Amino acid sequence: MKLKGVKIKLKPNESQKNQIDTNINLRRFVKNQLLNMQQTRYRNGGNYTSKFGMIYCLKALKIEFPFLRQAESTCLEYACADLDQSYQRFFKNQNDSPKFESRKRPHNSYKSKCINNNIQVVDNHAIKLPKLGTVKAYGLNRINGRIKSVVVHKDSAGIYTATIQVEHEPVELPKTNKQVGLDLGLADLVIQSDGFKLKNKKFERSLAKKRHAWERKLARRRLQAKKKIEAAKKSGVELEWSSFKNVEKARKMVAKINRKIANQREDYLQKYTTQLVKEFDLIVMEDLKTKNLMKNKRLSRSIADSSWAKIKTMLQYKCDWYGKELILVAPQYTSQNCSSCGKNTGKKPLHIREFTCPHCGVHHDRDVNAGINILNKAFA
Ligand SMILES: [Zn+2]
Structure with a gap:
């Protein structure tokens, strides 16, 4: 069984809105408390407290801060898991160290676990959610299968949505015996080793x-x-x-x-990645380090960064669903080596879009050459 997320729109009443806000605020409060604890321990030479250690600490926190009982309890446990995940990525040098969460975040959310059917579709226009009761909602007809959890979001315009995690059994796609390497760029978001280029559309x-x-x-x-x-x-x-x-x-x-723009972009990338897993059995792309992403001040670069990260995530779960394979490789030298003879042709300034290999004389499109090298790395 695999999991998929179904996004629905919520129409909570005033008291439900208050409860959602409480869950969001207290989840953030717990995360910041635990982060402070971890940092203090570290400064005093103590060891990292594991996810289970942090969940254990919740008991003490609930005694120290009785108002925490107002929150839906599993969302506080997910706060521990969430912080642990940020730390694990940081330990692997994939992220900066976890930061305190500000209440000014444009997107706020919390996650609740489904226990004893406390998340349940009531009818076409209502869903039962933990601690909220029956909430009016749209888009419920797409939920079929066992519900595992829910992430409730509130955006800066005060719009409430929920992503319901549902079990489903995807049907494997037919094998095509084709493979592809993806190089990532700015003007073209993706350049495939077979020459196809995905435009970075300016929605x-x-x-x-x-x-x-x-x-x-x-x-x-x-x-x-x-x-x-x-x-x-x-x-x-x-x-x-x-x-x-x-x-x-x-x-x-x-x-x-802004939401409309983000939705259009998401849709564009969804269609592209679905097409990729249909067409290829093996997809190779560079292993992006989120640490290096999101730091660029230039807007076009930051949009491309987030799109690449999305493409990677989408390919990860779609390959898993449909019986295809995704391999992530280190991108070093993929733009310098000649994909025909393998020799290094040296660094080239960005404006050089094509070049001829001085060793074997083959003429290359710079990006397509990199795509082929990325594909070859999977077999090295
Ligand atoms: Zn060559």
Whole structure:
């Protein structure tokens, strides 16, 4: 049995919204407490506390902070698992050390485990969730199979969604006896060893104008509101930010457009990766280090970074589902070596898109050559 995630839209009532917010806040509180504990132990020369050690600490935390009992309890255990995972990646040098989570994160979420059917589809428009009871929801018809867990998300526009983890038995795809190496780029997001190039589509262009207009409106409205708050303060009146409905509206519009862009991009990558596993039995790509990703200040680079990471994750589970293989290789020298004779042709500046190998005389497209080298590395 494999797992798949089904995303649904939630329409919680006011008290359910409060409970979701409580779960999110207390999960973050627990994670930060445990992180602080780990860091203090480390400074005092102590050992790392394992996932189970941290789950054990929850008991003590619940006694010290009785309000933790207001949270759905399994989401606090997942906070321990989550922190442990960040630490494990850090120990393997794949990540920076775990950081404290700020309440200003645009996306907030928590995960709950399904125990004794406490996550259950009630009918087409309602789902039972732990500690929330029956919540109105859309998209429930896609849930078929045993439910294992749920991740509840709240985005910066105050939209609630949930990803339901469901067991399913995927049917293996027919074998094609074909293999491919993927090189990653910027203008072309992916360059395949067979010459196909996946364009880094600029979805934003159509929506960018709209987003830009709302971003400007938001900045202007914020400034006006700030002035009013300050003026009111001088005359002794306290004005709340939440009383400026137009600021809130602009903020929600920006978030809505951003969500739309992200959805389009996700869809594009889903279609591409599905096509890949259909066409090839073996897919080879470079092993991305998340540590090096997300650090680039340039927008185009950061979008490409996150797209590559998504492609890797999608290929990992799709290959697993459909009986195909994904091999991750170290990318060293893949752009320098000649894929025909294997000799190193030296470093080349980025503007050189094609070159002829001085050793064997074969002419190469720079990126396709790298793709072939990546494929060959899987057999080395
Ligand atoms: Zn050569």
